[in-house]
Amino acid sequence: RSAYSAFKQATIREPSSADAWYGLGLSLENQKRLLSALDAYATAITHSDNSADEWTFYAGKGRVCFALNRLEEAKKALETAITRYENAGISYPDEFQEISRLLQEINEKSSPAYIK
Numbered sequence: 001r002s003a004y005s006a007f008k009q010a011t012i013r014e015p016s017s018a019d020a021w022y023g024l025g026l027s028l029e030n031q032k033r034l035l036s037a038l039d040a041y042a043t044a045i046t047h048s049d050n051s052a053d054e055w056t057f058y059a060g061k062g063r064v065c066f067a068l069n070r071l072e073e074a075k076k077a078l079e080t081a082i083t084r085y086e087n088a089g090i091s092y093p094d095e096f097q098e099i100s101r102l103l104q105e106i107n108e109k110s111s112p113a114y115i116k
Helices: 002-013 018-030 034-046 054-067 071-088 093-110
Strands: none
Touching (some): 018 054, 034 054, 054 071
């Protein structure tokens, strides 16, 4: 709860801070307040300045959309996260593996063999 309060205050003090909105999204996601988390991640994306960590905003959106079973939105967000991650030239293998796993699961669920 304290992380939520801190990030909520940060978004009030700096409403155009993508990092503050991302932090709020994470804290809401951890509280299972998924629709609010989705709004926070979307706001982070809106205020993003194409920084090296922008991929995390899309990854958060993708995770939440996946949890909400909004698979097309999740797929688009996760694909964007992967592209931004690769373009950033950074290395966070655990996080990259997680978003890749979610994307693979979405693709498997969308395949004709799974739908039958």
